[in-house]
Amino acid sequence: MSPSSPSRSGARGPSPLDDLAEAVGGTPLVRLRRLFPDLDGDSPRLELYAKLEQLNPGGSTKDRPALAMLEDALASGRLAPGGTVVESSSGNLGMALARACAAHGVRFLCVVDSRINAPTAATIRALGGELEQVTQPDPETGDLLTARVKRVQQLLEEIPGAVNLHQYGNPANPAAHRDGTMREIAEALDHRVDALYAAVSTTGTIGGCAAYVRDHDMTTRLVAVDAEGSVLFGGTAGTRRLPGMGAGFVTDLSRQVQPDEVVRVDELACTAGARLLARREGILAGASTGGIVAALARTLPSLPDGSRVAMIVHDGGSPYLSTVYDDEWVGQQLGADADALDRARQDLLAASRGAEAPGGAA
CATH class of the missing domain: 3.40.50.1100 (Rossmann fold)
Known part of the structure; x- marks a missing residue:
């Protein structure tokens, strides 16, 4: 800490918790200023916030x-x-x-x-x-x-007496996001959230967020980010090599929610988005969050000036160091070398500006 930096040593730390379960939720909401060009400068075109769910005790929104x-x-x-x-x-x-x-x-x-x-x-x-x-x-x-x-x-x-919690249809799944994730985002932003981007698998997250938006008469536009090869929301079945996003069958929960928009992303775009977020914001996130970054890049030009946008960082990137962040794995599994990855990152930056050709380096 530099001499001119304000000291926090005098601040009182949080009170002790009785159980680790009490540490679930209450994750930070952080403004992103460097991810895309339109977010920086004296007069940024819009505000983008990231809900850092990887800071839950187990490392994810789950x-x-x-x-x-x-x-x-x-x-x-x-x-x-x-x-x-x-x-x-x-x-x-x-x-x-x-x-x-x-x-x-x-x-x-x-x-x-x-x-x-x-x-x-x-x-x-x-x-x-x-x-x-x-x-x-x-x-x-x-x-x-x-x-x-x-x-x-x-x-x-x-197994006698064994129970399945049925995450794909259990109402407690979206309720956790209605009462937790979306409530926290809305309260932090004075209930003015123009768009929310969330990856989908069980669809519990976006379903719970939709319920909160409906219950509080918010006008938030809900954008579901899904994997190519997922059948959710009318998608076409196909091979999916990255875990955590998409589904091979229509979940019970997905029948109860209709996003305002569905953006489908391929695995190379997820990889490029995750790496772009890491290099520009210092946030090491998983593949599904990389998909959200890619979806944001593609839809950013269509968002009205002054929009306040939130995205969910569903998990951290450490478990993906040997896949999404490993050049050899990406080359073998996705067929993309270092040049292709760099072009994919630049394509996202170009898309965020509404440009056809790749722009500056990531």
């Missing part, structure tokens, strides 16, 4: 619904103390449930597929969770997520 669904199951008696939870996850919910189940003395069995990265799998195991990996897509649909869900049903029949 801490909110994981805790809400688990506590609801225990309070209702559907899950007995010391019982077993079996859930499908591409990663973040698995880590969040592993932590929550450990704190509540509940056994957790997480059904994953081959796309799970090594750090995520190791984290679930370290927290006491057990992994059941699906190695082949569902033969009828060719979808790994569908295969995971079917394996969950098999395990529920094999």
Whole structure:
């Protein structure tokens, strides 16, 4: 800290918490000024804010619904103390449930597929969770997520008293975002949020945000960022190599929400967006947040001057260091070398200015 910087040493720290669960939520909302050219200068065209959900105890926005669904199951008696939870996850919910189940003395069995990265799998195991990996897509649909869900049903029949929290249809999932995520964003911005960008998988996040917007008569435009290859909101099924965004079947929760706009992004755009956010704002985020950055770049020129926009940073980027942030993996899996990645980043910057050709370096 420089001599001219204000000292914070005299400030009183937060009061101690009785339980780690109390640390879920209340994540910072940070203004982004360097991500795109229009955000900087004496008279920026609009305001962009990022909700840093990676600062939840489990490192993602999934801490909110994981805790809400688990506590609801225990309070209702559907899950007995010391019982077993079996859930499908591409990663973040698995880590969040592993932590929550450990704190509540509940056994957790997480059904994953081959796309799970090594750090995520190791984290679930370290927290006491057990992994059941699906190695082949569902033969009828060719979808790994569908295969995971079917394996969950098999395990529920094999394990006495086991419970599935059904993240894809459990109302406690969107309720956690209605009462937490969107409420916090709205209150921080005096309930003036012109647009909100959120990635979708179960659609619990955007569904809960939509409920808050509706209940408080807000005019917020809700933009769902979905993966190419996802069937949500009328999408076409296809291969998805990055976890955490999109779905291979129409979830129950997605039938209850209709975003104002759906922007579909491919895996290279997600990778370029994540890297752009890291290099311009110092925020290391996961692939789905990279998709949001890409969607923002494409739609920024259409937003009215003076707009106040919020985006959700769904998780941190550390679990993606060996994939999205690794040039060798990107080259092998996405077929993009360093030059292609640089062009993709510059394309996003050009798109954010409404330009056809790539602009300045990232």
